[in-house]
Amino acid sequence: MGAPDQERRQLREAVQRQPSDFIAWVMLADAELEAGDVARGAAAATQALQLRDDHPEALARLGRARWMQGQPGDAAVLLRRAAEQVPQHPGIALWLGHALEDAGQPEAAADAYRHAHRLLPGEPYITAQLLNWQRRLCDWRDLDRLSALVRRAVAQGQAVVEPFAFLSEDASATEQLTCARQRAAAIGTDLPALPPTTVRDHGRLRVGFLSNGFGAHPTGLLTVALFEQLALADRLDLHLFALNGDDGSDIRVRLQAAASVLHEVGGQP
Known part of the structure; x- marks a missing residue:
């Protein structure tokens, strides 16, 4: 502790x-x-x-x-x-x-x-x-x-x-x-050290992105097309971790569709 x-x-x-x-x-x-x-x-x-x-x-x-x-x-x-x-x-x-x-x-x-x-x-x-x-x-x-x-x-x-x-x-x-x-x-x-890991050499790579701007926000506006292209490539298991809540915007809807999973984590410690 x-x-x-x-x-x-x-x-x-x-x-x-x-x-x-x-x-x-x-x-x-x-x-x-x-x-x-x-x-x-x-x-x-x-x-x-x-x-x-x-x-x-x-x-x-x-x-x-x-x-x-x-x-x-x-x-x-x-x-x-x-x-x-x-x-x-x-x-x-x-x-x-x-x-x-x-x-x-x-x-x-x-x-x-x-x-x-x-x-x-x-x-x-x-x-x-x-x-x-x-x-x-x-x-x-x-x-x-x-x-x-x-x-x-x-x-x-x-x-x-x-x-x-x-x-x-x-x-x-x-x-x-x-x-x-x-x-x-x-x-x-201030962050705990991550345990050692290896990148697997087959299958889709799981990648996570964390932001408080996944919506009608400069971050969402500037990244949504990137995530859509990554999804089309079908090489990544794409997880978006949203610190902000669902703002009901078109950008949020597109991000949700592009991600394998969009996790709403804003209420967590």
Whole structure:
């Protein structure tokens, strides 16, 4: 059992022993959400709110859970309530920005990221989020300084800058590759090692693709023809693992038809 799993088990035992321990419930909500168990995380945050109604730390965890459950509007309401109580909390401001972004409120999201950046000006992840949204909104205020901070973070090996956001920067191909490699390596350290395997030399090869964009989304639009051609070749047992739900779009229907199996896995830890 890894350290994070052991921590979750210990926190679950702690709240069973002392169900009135507000801090333990908040910590458990954090641990469950970090592990991707959104339902348990939301339940722990709800229990914390029952102990201390409208407490910002519990509101923030429940808001984060609602965002992870694909309910950005509800998440934004909860996170804004939390942020109003603790305006000097950069983490809550950052989560609020994420929720507002997905709720279709880009200007408000940029404002939340800007506030988080004022609170933590040396945190490159927050700086990169703000920079990305200011570019999207054609907001050129302080852009050169923000860009320099983000590029410096990549040069210094800080693997917190999202490669998709960094694509908007006037960076060299080498810088772009460095950013992507750093982020991939950071994600890879959190994944368990795969067991050794061999590729079979006969029959159809089973291949899986995982995405949160299998639908009317840039990923779906750009890949559906590829998957249809792969299906026509009849050399692959093609599995698509969709982190997003069925949006009822024509693209989703085509993806479903092209895949051997389309798995809906968005609700899983």
